[in-house]
Amino acid sequence: MRTPLRPLARILNARAKGENTDAIERENRRLRGEATRDDARQRAEGRLLVMSVLFLAAFLTVGLRMGSFAAARPEEPQTDGPRATISAQRANIVDDKGRVLATNLLTHALYAQPPLMIDPMGTIDKLVKIFPDLNRDRLIKDFTGKRKFVWIKKSISPEQLQAVHDIGDPGLLFGPREMRLYPNGHLAAHILGGARYGAQGVNSAEILGVAGIEKEYDKWLRDPANGGKPLRLSIDLTVQTAMEDVLAGGMKLMHAKGATAVLMRVKTGEIVAMSSLPDFDPNNRPAPLLKGDPSDSPLFNRAVQGVYELGSTFKIFAVSQALQDGLVTPTTMIDTVPFRFGGFTIHDFHNYGKQLSVTDVLVHSSNIGTAHIVQKIGPSAQKAFLGKLGLLEPTPVELIEAPTGRPIVPKKWSEMSSMTIGYGHGLSDSPLHLAAAYATIANGGKRVLPTLIAKGGPRKPVEQKYGAPEGAQVVAPAVARKVLAMMRAVVTRGTASYGNVKGYQVAAKTGTADKPDPQGGYYDKKVISTFAGVFPVTDPQYVLILTLDEPSDTSGKIPRRTAGWTAVPVAAEAIRRVAPLLGLRPEPTTPDMLDGISLVKAD
Structure with missing residues (x-):
């Protein structure tokens, strides 16, 4: 219940003494206003305090998160999906003195998204000039049909990349690639064997061995547990x-x-x-013979x-x-x-x-x-x-x-x-x-x-049916x-x-x-x-x-x-x-x- 502004007892007492009763009402109104004001101030101050605490907590949270981002190593975001990650890195192969026999070279793949192309026919004419081995009729069918994605070249040279870039069509896109490179050409070709692309994506491609050491040690060369350690061979370059x-x-x-x-x-x-x-040159490994004498093929290892x-x-x-x-x-x-x-x-x-x-x-x-x-x-x-x-x-x-x-x-x-x-x-x-x-x-x-x-290298266990074990005395020293x-x-x-x-x-x-x-x-x-x-x-x-x-x-x-x-x-x-x-x-x-x-x- 609220206290009346003109309390009866005080009014009667003031009238008996001949005092002004309106002063009592003004005083009570003033006291009530001051009380209401004090309550409102306390509520406002409480709200400001709560907001300040919340703001400070939010500021600290954002600051700490930004600090953790700044301290973390930069990594590309990974999108979760049903497909396995493509492992593109492959270890080098070196000779007994550490000279490179096989390594990786960063290059690019070329692909097209026909819906984004501005001038498909003009682009085809320019591409055929850069890559004479491309089939022009096939490109026309791919670029003017319903396909939304077309591989053009799985790997291209820096000069070819610049030439394609100069075409300027937004439908021509590049994907980063690692290609296997044999810097010595034909040298030790039958030992190294060669490699090819396996699973491929827009941004990476898997490199697989197809013959020689590359095939025999394929898993070892692709194993990230080796930390990029090269495979050292016994041969001297x-x-x-x-x-x-x-x-x-x-x-x-x-x-x-x-x-x-x-x-x-x-x-x-x-x-x-x-x-x-x-x-042969493992950088451009020829196709195997399908008939005839196998020794007629340059891929045949006579040794x-x-x-x-x-x-x-x-x-x-x-x-x-x-x-x-x-x-x-x-x-x-x-x-x-x-x-x-x-x-x-x-x-x-x-x-x-x-x-x-x-x-x-x-x-x-x-x-x-x-x-x-x-x-x-x-x-x-x-x-x-x-x-x-x-x-x-x-x-x-x-x-x-x-x-x-x-x-x-x-x-x-x-x-x-x-x-x-x-x-x-x-x-x-x-x-x-x-x-x-x-x-x-x-x-x-x-x-x-x-x-x-x-x-000291990763030699594989030897299985023999007839041969004596390594180090066995087959004949006497004399x-x-x-x-x-x-x-x-x-x-x-x-x-x-x-x-x-x-x-x-x-x-x-x-x-x-x-x-x-x-x-x-x-x-x-x-x-x-x-x-x-x-x-x-x-x-x-x-x-x-x-x-x-x-x-x-x-x-x-x-x-x-x-x-x-x-x-x-x-x-x-x-x-x-x-x-x-x-x-x-x-x-x-x-x-x-x-x-x-x-x-x-x-x-």
């Missing part, structure tokens, strides 16, 4: 360059259809250089995929096993008179007399002598020994093509097959097989496995030294005399094998010639295998096709070129003496 130059020159000089070379470290199996010709009868280079294995089993010594005399077995006559290229020592069987490359040595060994023991050397299964090298280089073995390992295999016919292997087997003998008889990954001495004699006074590079003490064996005819039998004038060498023989460091496909030396009156005239001179030049690059100092010329066997060069 400088040595690889020299090897390819020499091989290309030798292939041309000897009129060969193809050529391959493998240079391997004896003690570790690391491949320093590996080349196959003809080759790994090419399996050949490697001829007399296999005689080293027969002699090594016979020495290991105590069946012969380097001076044991072996019959070399032609003889018939199983309806076939085994004979030599020349008549070497009735007998030769085991050393001279290798020096003169006697098929007859080798066949008699293999007869002492026996088929089953021979097969087991060659299996330990890894010659009966694909090489474990880190290339996706390695499993396709499967050796061709006889269906029945008979005594006749055993003899022909002893001198390099009836069993086909790749040059890389031969390199690993020779490295095993040169490594004191301890098994060597070929690898393209530098020491036997290995005797075999190397015989190989040195092959260079100083035998079939590999053109391979006697002064200062580097080369030991080697040659091999010439007729090429099989797909229609049956062998070609008369087509051979595979091979040089298999170790240097320096006094302290074996490197193995070199060099093979020419269908060579022919036409420097004389009659074409010569044997390895001594074709593969050996090319290999000698390769050693002259690469030995200094490998840090090998030439030794002064001294009389050859190795493991008690005096090696005298013929006049």
Whole structure:
């Protein structure tokens, strides 16, 4: 209830005293107004206080949020969606010294949104001038139809980007891209293999390996857990360059259809250089052949995929096993008179007399002598020994093509097959097989496995059916030294005399094998010639295998096709070129003496 402005008691009392009753009403009205004013002021002050607190809280919230944004790392916003994120980053591939073999280059993709185009026909004419390979009719159909998005080019050069930009049509748009770049072109093409685009979006594209190391280590190269660490290979870019130059020159000089070379470290199996010709540019990888001989394609890796009868280079294995089993010594005399077995006559290229020592069987490359040595060994023991050397299964090298280089073995390992295999016919292997087997003998008889990954790199586990494990003693060290001495004699006074590079003490064996005819039998004038060498023989460091496909030396009156005239001179030049690059100092010329066997060069 409100207090009246004219309280009756006070009015009566004021009238009794003769006072003015209106003053009482004015006073009460003043007091009531002051009370109302004080209440209104308190309410206003309370509201202002609440608003101030709320404003301060909002200001602090916005300030703290802006501070957190300023302190955070800048990142592109990600839109949630059902599609997986495209991982475009791919690790580099480098050589043993860290020089780049494969890397990524930032470029752009070109696409169009036809609804945004102002002058489609004029734009098409300008695009065809910039990209002559574009199909003009196809562009007209795409740009004037109902399509809202059209890929034009998955990657373009900076010059092409500027030319398209100058067209000025808003319907032509660019998307950032990473492309795989091989800065050395053809160099080590079969090792690297190549790459292509996988899943693609407007702003990124996935890069996938299609062959070689790129394919074999595809997951590793794309794994972000590696932190961009490059894949380091065992090859040396400088040595690889020299090897390819020499091989290309030798292939041309000897009129060969193809050529391959493998240079391997004896003690570790690391491949320093590996080349196959003809080759290709992985920046513009050609399409594979769909029919015909696979070796006619530049994509064919002759060092790994090419399996050949490697001829007399296999005689080293027969002699090594016979020495290991105590069946012969380097001076044991072996019959070399032609003889018939199983309806076939085994004979030599020349008549070497009735007998030769085991050393001279290798020096003169006697098929007859080798066949008699293999007869002492026996088929089953021979097969087991060659299996330990890894010659009966694909090489474990880190290339996706390695499993396709499967050796061709006889269906029945008979005594006749055993003899022909002893001198390099009836069993086909790749040059890389031969390199690993020779490295095993040169490594004191301890098994060597070929690898393209530098020491400490991500090597993959090796699965073998026949081969001895890495480091296993296949032949005794004393036997290995005797075999190397015989190989040195092959260079100083035998079939590999053109391979006697002064200062580097080369030991080697040659091999010439007729090429099989797909229609049956062998070609008369087509051979595979091979040089298999170790240097320096006094302290074996490197193995070199060099093979020419269908060579022919036409420097004389009659074409010569044997390895001594074709593969050996090319290999000698390769050693002259690469030995200094490998840090090998030439030794002064001294009389050859190795493991008690005096090696005298013929006049």
